[in-house]
Amino acid sequence: MKAIITVVGNDKVGIIARVSKILAEENINILDISQTIMQNMFTMIMLVDVSEIKVNFNEISDILDALGKELDLSIKIQHENIFNSMHRI
Amino acid sequence: MINNHEILETIKMITDEHLDIRTVTMGISLLDCADSSLDKICTNVYDKITKKAENLVKTAEDIEARYGIPIINKRISVTPASLVCAASKDASSYVAYAKALDKAAKEVGVNFIGGFSALCQKGTTESDIKLINSIPEALSETDIVCSSVNVGSTKAGINMDIVRKMGEVIKQAAHLTQDSDGFACAKLVVFANAVEDNPFMAGAFHGTGEAETVINVGVSGPGVVKAALENVKGADFGVVAETIKKTAFKITRMGQLVAKEASDALGVPFGIVDLSLAPTPAVGDSVAYILEEMGLEKCGTHGTTAALALLNDAVKKGGVMASSYVGGLSGAFIPVSEDAGMIAAAKCGALTLEKLEAMTCVCSVGLDMICVPGDTTAETISAIIADEAAIGMINNKTTAVRIIPAPGKKVGDVVEFGGLLGSGPVMKTSPYSSYDFIMRGGRIPAPIHSLRN
Known part of the structure; x- marks a missing residue:
């Protein structure tokens, strides 16, 4: 199962490091990563594989949410199907 | 692979524009x-x-x-x-x-x-x-x-x-x-003309033609439609309709996905996705603001019925291809107390009961969450119901009346319900009596176009 992680907020040192560390700990593989500055906002999008995940999906979502609050960013993880179903016929 | 722009568009709809699944x-x-x-x-x-x-x-x-x-x-x-x-x-x-x-x-x-x-x-x-x-x-x-x-x-x-x-x-x-x-x-x-598979309250019931259990889903997203229209300011109605259709398609796809997932997880058959745009009292989640975005100074002014007709039709056209089964009420809802723009329009006098009645001819449902003075008579309420039922009967559509004669309240007062039900300004009804009309009783016969066989 693949999921998309999005990080949006003010740029600062160590965002990717902090997120990747959590993903490594939870056995989530990063398949693709891209980052850009859009409208002065740091925007990072990661495609990850969560099939070998250690905890359940809700917990990962909570962990990333907590990290987001700590770094004053919005961090979300969503199953990729939400994007596929909205944008592809 | 989905591109970044599409991913961010979805995220923006959810975080900034109140896209949600209204009900499973x-x-x-x-x-x-x-x-x-x-x-x-x-x-x-x-x-x-x-x-x-x-x-x-x-x-x-x-x-x-x-x-x-x-x-x-x-x-x-x-x-x-x-x-x-x-x-x-x-x-x-x-x-x-x-x-x-x-x-x-x-x-x-x-x-x-x-x-x-x-x-x-x-x-x-x-x-x-x-x-x-x-x-x-x-x-x-x-x-x-x-x-x-x-x-x-x-x-x-x-x-x-x-x-x-x-x-x-x-x-x-x-x-x-x-x-x-x-x-x-x-x-x-x-x-x-009540429907048997409506997922929205207060009118939901499980019809006798339905399965043992079923999952029906209602989507929402007036804020998303409003935001999309902000990008086509001044464009003609062809562009407006096309923009609404595309947005409705995306919104409905969410509903379809959630309905499918819920149905699989629960082992219950998927019934329908209801395409209705359901507002909430939250600012930015209003059907009235969509109509105003089309160029009306206030919801309820002349042109409102036409704007709502366009909206209602475009929502259906966009949504129908996004779901394998569409049903329920499927249209735009106009519950006065549950829509920040409707509340504002009713408070300033732009939106009246008469105009709302006209609007119900072209959208789903009818006079929804309307507060009237506490001393409104039972016969006047019955007559309001009869008018709405006639619109439904003649136009082959569902109409409904959810009306609150708020005890002790007068025209201009505001009734606070809280939560999703919002707050409703008390609206003026006609001062003239419908008593003798309502007292007749009996049945109004089915219209000629009901004889289709």
């Missing part, structure tokens, strides 16, 4: 709970509902977490109570049944349960009468039970005896809940 509603047939004893029926329905819907809320919450899309309500719709209770000759009132529904719904953690209902478009059974007489007490003594009565249809005409009766029932329900400004009336809908 499980329909449950209670026909097999019938018994000659009302006590036994109450036990049967409690057991069946708590068993069938045991995992509904948990499943919906899991889907919310997995896809990061809020599911605002989890609800249950059940077989019309007048059918389930019909065999209970021992009971003179069905209030105990409503309490059993309330208890079961609270046990499984849903927000509302609908189906304290009767279908009387052509005539009434003894059970229908018992149910209708029980409505005021049932709604005032339960918290999350919703009730609906179908009083007319294109095929059957309008049952004016029940239209008269419903005026009295609404007055009585308001009186019994006068401490909360007649809150019971917010849980009661009077329909013409």
